[in-house]
Amino acid sequence: MLVTRQKTLRRFWYPVMPVGKVEAGPQPFTLLGEKIVVWKAADGDVVALADRCPHRSAALSLGWVDGNAIVCPYHGWSYDGSGTCVRVPQRPESNGLKGRVVPSFPCTVRYGHVWVALGEPLAPIPDWPEEDDASYRRIDQFYETWRCAGLRLMENSFDNAHIHFVHRDTFGDIDNPDPPQPAIERLPYGFVARSDVPVYNNELQKKNLRDDSAVTIRHITARWYMPFLRRLHIRYPSGLDHIIVTAATPIADDRCQVVQFCFRSDSEADAPARDIIAFDRRVTEEDRAVLESTDFDVPLDMNSGVERHMPSDQPGLLMRRMLIELLAAHGESEHTRHDAGRATQEQKSSS
Template sequence: MLVTKQPVLRKFWYPAIPTTELSNSPNPFELLGEKIVIWLDKAGKPAAVQDRCCHRSAQLSIGKVVDGNICCAYHGWQFNSDGACVCVPQLKDETIPANYKIKSYRCTERYGYVWVCLEEPLIDLPEIDEATKPDYRLLHEFYELWKCAALRVMENEFDLAHPTFVHTTTFGSEEHPIPESMKLTETEWGLHVQGVLGVVNPQLQQQNLKMDTKQTFRTLDMTWFMPFTVKLQITYPNGLTHIIVNTMTPINDSTSQMVQFCVRNDTEADTKSSDVVAFDRAVTLEDKHILETTDYDVPLSVSQEQHMFTDKPGIVMRKKLAALLKAYGEVEQTKSNN
């Protein structure tokens, strides 16, 4: 499936940039192959429009923000958060024509990121209840480009057979190449999986968990939010809950942006944020090393790749995405039919 060729994917919310990166300057971004620009409007709210002036097509992202409006660097035309042109210096006191307008997009803030939806959204942003609870803390972890398909990462998060071979320096156990248990439940807009996996705890993780045992089991509660967000809740024997939220924002067909943060029911005094991020970073880099070698054109038809029983969550994802395309009258677009 080529994500830029499937219009229905434009109807979902995706995190674009951290809110901390928004200032008085415009920020260029690419979402599903669409060039957009993000900035803070006069009310201090994030705004997103097409990164192309309707006058002579100059990129608005190389311009500046003036009184909360995006100002084109070429001739000084200004546009508000709705995409309407509100200032044309060359017109002086004349009325600005109504067709002096650019495409605008829905834009909001959640979990420390600016989220953008290119068209009327089918569903709301993923709900991460723990992110707002007082006994949990939210840690921002990664925000970077990966040269792979978003769907590959989603499947990988639910793949309980790969840790033995991929996560050899972090938590993978040679004694547990498959999960002890795995229960799958489909939801209207996603998937829920509960599992138990035998793992090892290297020294840094033992320090983070305040445990002196190397061999242990992870109780996993995983939720997939269509199309490319996963919530992975790990419960440890000592009562710690570590929730990883990962969204792969589709930049274009071959590139995705990983946005990952975690939510934990402990404090900085219990475990340093830097140590938490360091361990999760090591795990993530092991995944990245493998996933960037995979084909970004992920087939939704299960007959085009071989599978085993631990691939069932990924198979469900493919079938649900195929059903979504069919419901909106779309045919799966691939490299072979483009």
């Protein structure tokens, strides 16, 4: 599936950057191949517009904020949050241009991050009660680009079979390759998977958990939100909650922006945030090394013959099936590199 060619995927919310970044001025981002600029107006609203001035196509992200408008760095034309041109310095009597001349996109702030949708959202940003619960703390962890498809990262997050191989140096057991199968409940725009997974604890993890046990049972409740958002709720026998939220925000077909933060039910005195980040850093780097070697054109059609499958692939296969159904419900079919190559050949032949 080539995500940039699937119009339906534009109709979901994606976290694009920590909100602190826009405090420094307009910020560029590429979402599903669309160049956007995110900026904060004087009234506090955070805005997302197409990153292109319609005058001579300069990037608005190179400009600056003036009150509730963003100023193009090329000739000073100014645009408000709706994309309306409110000032042309060379024609001060004009009061700008009529109508919205720069495309604007739904934009909001949740969980310390700016979220953007490129079309009318099909589903809301999830409500996670821990954000407003004083017994939990949120730890912002990672904001980085991975050279892999977002769907690969989502599938990996629900793949119990990879744990004992990819994470053999952190918490896996390579001598125990047969994973427990999760119980999966399908939901609108996603699913929840529950399983109990035994894992090994290295010294740093023992410190983070305040548990000297060599083996711990993780009680896992994992929620997938279409298309590339995951919430992994790990409850340890001690009652500790470690809830990881990971978004694979699609930049292009072959790249995603990994946005990850977590909620913890302990305190900084119990486990310093730097130690929690350090352990999860090792885990994510193990995943990244493998995922960046995979093909970004993930075939949704399980009968395509491109990939083989096994029973533990069930969560990922359900993702693919639900994405096919989603596209079909909105009049789309899966776009692949094969389709793109064929279209190019047809264009060459017709010319």
